[in-house]
Amino acid sequence: MSEHRGLVDASLEEQLVSACRTTVGDSLRSIVYFTPDEYEQVYLRSDLDADADLSRWVEHEAAGFRAQLAYSGSELGEYHYTLRVFANGFVTRVVEGEHGVFITTDGITVRRSKEVTRAIRSVLG
Template structure:
């Protein structure tokens, strides 16, 4: 897994940032676009450190590509998104075929999490 600058077309990056900022507002911390092999952080809130090592995070979130197929045909229906809850924030991951996005936020409700995943999904 490697970071790749220019992985995301600038217009797609702008659309993703706009969609996420509109949905979660100032609670948005970061946005990372990823594929099974590469990633690019396309947004980081100005009060956060840019030195975070994202490789481990992205490798873990990329396991979601397997989840898409692992859950095929279950009685629960089609996999939609993943929400992870931490002491100081939240991670919401959306995967669409061979690419995905995860956003980190300070606070988020389940309803707002669903709204941001719908905004990301329609942008991807």
């Protein structure tokens, strides 16, 4: 999996940042757009260092493509998104077809994670 600058056009980038910032506010840390083969970080809050090893993160979050298939037909219904909780923040992953987005935040509620997921899906759809 490799980072690819220019993977996301300016319009999509603007829509993703706007949707996430509107929903999550100042808690938003970063936004990464990904496909099964490539990714691009489209937003990083100005007070954060850009030295994270995103390739490891993206490889793991790309498992969301397999999750769509694995959970298909589940008694629980259609797979919507994944929320991961860490000691110092949260990751919300949304996969729609052959592309996905994960965001990192300082804090987020389940309600807010559902709202940002809907916002991201509307941009990706």
